[in-house]
Each structure stands twice: as structure tokens, then as C-alpha cells.
Amino acid sequence: MRGRWVWQCLVAGALGAVFVMGCGRGESKQELNLFTWSDYISEEAVRRFEEEYNAHVVIDTFEDNDELVAKLQAGVTGYDVIVPSDYAVQQLINLGLVLPLNKENIPNFQNLDPRFLDQYFDPGNVYSVPYLWGTAGIGYNSEVIPEPPDSWWILWDEKYKGEINMLDEMRETMAVALKMLGYSVNTTDPQQIAEARDLLIRQKPLVRSYTTETDDLMVSGQILLTHAWNGDVLRVAEEYPQWKYVVPKEGSTFFLDNLCIPKGTDNKELAEKFINFILEPEIIASVSAFTHYGNAVPASMDYLPEELKNDPAVFPPDEVIERLEMLRDVGDAEVLYGEAWTAIKSAGG
Numbered sequence: 001m002r003g004r005w006v007w008q009c010l011v012a013g014a015l016g017a018v019f020v021m022g023c024g025r026g027e028s029k030q031e032l033n034l035f036t037w038s039d040y041i042s043e044e045a046v047r048r049f050e051e052e053y054n055a056h057v058v059i060d061t062f063e064d065n066d067e068l069v070a071k072l073q074a075g076v077t078g079y080d081v082i083v084p085s086d087y088a089v090q091q092l093i094n095l096g097l098v099l100p101l102n103k104e105n106i107p108n109f110q111n112l113d114p115r116f117l118d119q120y121f122d123p124g125n126v127y128s129v130p131y132l133w134g135t136a137g138i139g140y141n142s143e144v145i146p147e148p149p150d151s152w153w154i155l156w157d158e159k160y161k162g163e164i165n166m167l168d169e170m171r172e173t174m175a176v177a178l179k180m181l182g183y184s185v186n187t188t189d190p191q192q193i194a195e196a197r198d199l200l201i202r203q204k205p206l207v208r209s210y211t212t213e214t215d216d217l218m219v220s221g222q223i224l225l226t227h228a229w230n231g232d233v234l235r236v237a238e239e240y241p242q243w244k245y246v247v248p249k250e251g252s253t254f255f256l257d258n259l260c261i262p263k264g265t266d267n268k269e270l271a272e273k274f275i276n277f278i279l280e281p282e283i284i285a286s287v288s289a290f291t292h293y294g295n296a297v298p299a300s301m302d303y304l305p306e307e308l309k310n311d312p313a314v315f316p317p318d319e320v321i322e323r324l325e326m327l328r329d330v331g332d333a334e335v336l337y338g339e340a341w342t343a344i345k346s347a348g349g
Contacts, residue, residue, distance in 0.1 A: 003063060004199075011119070011191065018292055019321075022070055027079050029050075029054050029055055030053070030054070030055045030056070030170060030267060030270050031051070031056050031057075031058060031267070032049075032055055032056070032057050032080050032081065032267060032270055032274055033058045033060065033061070033078055033079050033080045033081075033264075033267075034057055034058065034059050034079070034080065034081050034082075034083075034274075035060050035061075035062065035068065035071075035079040035081070035082045035083070036059065036060075036062075036081075036082070037061060037062065037063075037083060037257070038061045038063075038085040038213075038286075039231075039235070039291060040061075040083060040132070040257075040291060040345075041059070041287055041288075041290075041291075042228065042286040042287045042290035042291070042335045043276075043290070044286040044290075045278065045283050045284075045286050046059075046289055048277075048283065049274060049277050049283075052277070053270070053274075053277075055270065056321075056343060060077075060079070061198075063086070063168070063169075063172075063212050063213070064168070064169045064212060065084060065085050065088035065169075065171075068082060068084055068088060069084070069088055069092060069095075069097075072095075072262055072263075073095060073097065073219065073341055074095045074183060075193065077188050077262075077263075077265075078264065078265075078266075079262050079264070079265065080261065080262075080266075080268075080271040080274070080281040081261060081263045081274055081275065082098075082259075082260050082261075082262050083131060083258065083259060083260075083261070083270045084128075084257070084258060084260060085255050085256065085257050085258070085327070086119065086120075086255060086256045086257075086258070086327060086328070086341055087171070087326075087327045087328050087329045088119050088256050088286045089121045089122050089127065089128045089260060090120075090121035090328070090329040091125075091278040091329055092121070092123075092260065092262075093122065093127055094329075096263065097262060097263050097266070098127045098128075098205075098260045098261060098262055098263060099127070099261045099262070099263055099268065100126050100127060101125075101126065101127060101128075101129065101261065101275075102268075102269075102272055104273045105169070105269060105272035105273060105276060106129065106275055106276045106279070107276060108277075108279035108280060109125075109129065109276075110280065110299045111129060111279050111280075111281060111299060112129070112130055112279065112296050112297060113130075113296050113297070113298050116133070116256060116296040117130065117131040119326075120258065120328065121328070122258075127260055127261075128259065129259045129260075129275050129279070129295065130256055130258055130275065130286065131256075131257045131258055131259050131278070131289070131295065132256075132257050132291060132293040132294065132295050132296075133253055133254065133255060133256045133257065133293065133294050133295070133296065133322060134202075134229055134231055134254075134255055134293040134294060134314075135229070135230050135247055135253065135254055135255070135316060135320075136156065136167070136172055136175070136176075136227065136228070136229055136230075136252050136255070137227075137228065137230060137246055137248065137252050138225060138226070138227065138228070138241070138244050138245070138246050138247075138248060138251045139159075139214065139218060139225070139226045139227075139232070139233035139234050139236075139243055139244070139245050140150070140153070140154075140224065140225050140226075140244055140246070141218075141223075141224045141225075141242050141243060142242050142243070142244045143242040144224050145224060145225070148244065148246045149225075149246060149248065150246070150248060150249050151248050151249055151250060152176050152179065152180045152224060152248045152250055153180065153209055155203065155206075155225060155227065156202070156203050156206065157175070157206075160206065160224055160225055161205070161206045162206070162208050163205070163222075163223050163224040163225060164206055164207050164208055164223060164224070164225045164226070165208055165210070165211060165223045165225070165226040165228075166200075166203075166207055166209075166211045166212055166219050166226075166227045167208040167210070167211070167212050167214075167227045167228065167229075168212055169212055170337055170338070170341040171185070171251060171327050171337065172227070172327075173200065173210070173227065173255055173341075173344075174193070174196050174197075174225060174272045174340065174341065175253050175325075175327065176200075176252075176338055177195075177196035177199040177200050178192065178193075179199075179248075179250045179251045179325075180199065180270075181184050181195055181196060181199065181204035182184070182250075183195075183196070184325065185253055185325045186325070186327065186328045186330055187330075187333075187348070188330050188331070188333035190333075190336055192341055193335075193336045193337060194340065197340035197343055197344060198338065199328075200344045201327035201343065201344055202221065204344065204347050204348075205348075208222065208223055209223075210345070214226050214228050214233075215231050215232065215235070215236055216238075217231070218236045218240065218243055218335075219236060219240060225263065228245070229283065229293075230245050230292070230314065231275070231291045231292040231293040231314075232247075232294070233245040233313075234311070234313055234314065235291070235292050239256030243280070245313045245314075245347045247316065247320050247323065247324070249323070250323075251323035251324060251325065252323065252324055252325075253324065253325060253327055254324035254325065254326050255326070255327065256296075259275045259278065260302050260315045268286035269324060271316045274308050278299055280298070281299035281300040281302065281303060284296075284300045285297075285300040285301075285302075285303035286295045286303075288300065288304060288308065289304060289305060289308060292308070292314055292317050293314070294314055294315055313324065320339060
């Protein structure tokens with residue numbers, strides 16, 4: 001979900017214009033405004049879409065689902081395609097902030113793996129199309145910690161005080177504590193949520209930072225351990241192979257990020273063409289190769305590098321998948337999670 005690097009040539013501050021002029025040719029180009037996680041689409045996919053559709057892609061980024069939902073809920077418009085995670089799709093549907101998709105404009109929908117379709121958050125995929133998926137776990141510096149950590153409890157080990165990062169993402173970080181306590185990551189039980197809160201408050205003096213932007217911390221050596229999404233660790237590991245990734249034995253979260261069209265778009269048809277384009281096997285393969293996350297198009301495997309296809313950190317084995325749980329909208333209990341998160345963040349470190 002999910003890193004830090006952004007192409008400056010693709011980022012723009014203004015979202016109001018619907019058209020921009022072609023480079024010196026005087027011909028107009030349609031503008032597609034994409035609101036997504038950092039490092040979450042390949043440059044090749046953007047370039048090829050722009051060439052094929054005579055379009056200009058403008059990328060704006062968010063750090064977590066809460067920011068995405070809050071921005072749309074506040075009335076911000078101008079985005080054409082957004083990339084919410086599973087439970088956030090359900091929230092946006094309930095708030096009336098996403099539009100139904102015209103599948104006639106998305107014939108590549110047939111390329112999707114049925115396992116990722118008809119999920120609880122959008123039965124029938126009326127509003128969403130599966131994009132990328134991955135897991136949360138532990139990134140660790142194997143030069144200092146040679147044995148792969150098998151438990152979340154290593155993030156509570158005082159030996160690593162000041163060298164630990166946790167994701168600044170309420171539900172993901174609460175999920176770590178809930179899994180450690182043997183509870184569901186989607187519990188609505190006030191007592192269980194309170195226990196998870198207290199466990200994270202107990203950990204806080206050991207934590208150097210709470211951030212989803214983990215890349216710089218790993219590269220600079222400021223941390224030895226990080227709660228992280230698999231793709232973020234694996235991208236760093238390409239240049240710094242001492243960084244490894246593991247899903248702890250207690251289990252963790254599985255996320256499925258989706259492509260949706262928000263209410264307020266002026267370019268719904270172009271947005272659907274973009275979604276359809278992304279579902280081309282070769283295109284989505286370029287996205288997976290860049291992000292190091294799995295995708296929902298099986299035929300893309302033919303275009304993936306062998307080392308990626310065979311990496312269990314990208315495509316976990318069944319015994320790991322069995323320990324994973326997808327985050328869900330917890331309804332009114334969201335208030336309890338919010339109160340717990342506020343208490344954690346405001347506690348003395």
C-alpha cells in the first residue's frame with residue numbers, strides 16, 4: 001500500500017482541469033486523475049495508457065484508507081479513479097461516494113480470478129474491481145537479526161528499543177495486538193479492543209516511529225524491525241538484501257485493494273477505460289513487478305519475472321494464507337477503535 005517514491009512528472013496539485021494540451025501539437029488530451037497509495041502503479045502502465053488513449057494521468061497519493069475516505073466525505077471532487085482497500089470500499093458504498101461501474105466498458109473484467117470477486121464488501125462487484133493484494137507482517141534486518149522472527153512479540157522486545165517502526169494505520173496496527181491476543185482483527189467486543197489498546201500502549205516506549213513510509217527508515221538503518229506491508233519490504237530488499245519479510249505465527253491481515261470510480265468524476269467513461277486497461281495481463285504484470293504485490297489476473301503470471309512468481313513473500317503458501325484475515329467494516333465499533341487509537345498515539349513514549 002504502499003511506499004514512498006513518486007514520479008514528479010506525474011504528480012500535480014491542481015485537479016480542476018479536464019483537458020491539457022498535447023506537447024506542442026495543439027491537440028487536447030483528456031486528463032485522468034488517479035488517487036492512490038504511493039508506489040502503487042508502474043511507470044510503464046501509465047506511459048502506455050497515456051499513449052494509447054491520448055491522455056494525461058495525474059497522480060495524487062494518500063497514506064491510508066482513513067485519509068481517502070475522509071477526503072471524499074469532506075466533499076473533495078475531481079478524482080476519476082481511486083484505490084480503496086476492501087473494508088474502505090464498503091464504507092464508501094454506504095456513504096454513497098462511489099459510482100456503479102458500466103461493465104460494458106470493462107470487458108477485461110473476465111480476466112479476473114473468481115477467488116477475488118463477489119467479496120463481502122461489494123457483492124457482485126457493482127462498484128469495485130480487484131487490483132492488488134498482499135499481507136502485513138514484519139520486515140527485519142537479517143544482518144542483525146539472522147533468525148527469522150516467528151512472532152509479533154519481537155516488536156515488544158526491549159532489546160530493540162528505539163529501532164522499531166509500526167504502521168501509522170489504525171486498523172492494521174490494532175490488528176497486530178488483536179492477533180497476539182488470539183482475537184479476530186474485526187472484533188467489536190469493547191473489552192477485546194481495550195486489551196489490544198493496552199498492549200500497544202505498553203509497546204509504545206520501544207517504538208521509534210509510527211509511519212507507513214517505511215522505505216527511508218529501512219534504507220538508512222534507523223530501524224531494525226518494522227510492521228510493514230510485504231511489497232514495501234521487498235522493494236527495499238532489491239537493493240538492500242539484508243531486509244527480509246515474514247508473516248508471524250499468530251497470523252496477520254490480508255488486504256485486497258480495488259479500483260473504484262468516485263462520485264464527482266467528470267470522466268467516468270475514461271476512468272472505466274483505464275480500469276479495463278489495467279486488467280490487461282501484461283499491464284497488471286508490470287504493476288506487480290514494480291510494486292511486489294500480487295494481482296487478481298491469473299494470466300499475468302506469464303509475464304512476471306520468475307523470482308517474483310516463486311517468492312513466498314509475494315504469493316504465500318496455503319499454511320500462511322490460513323492464518324490471514326481480511327479487515328472488515330466494523331460499523332459502530334469504529335468509534336471504539338478510534339478512541340483506542342487516540343489513546344495509543346497520545347500515550348507517553
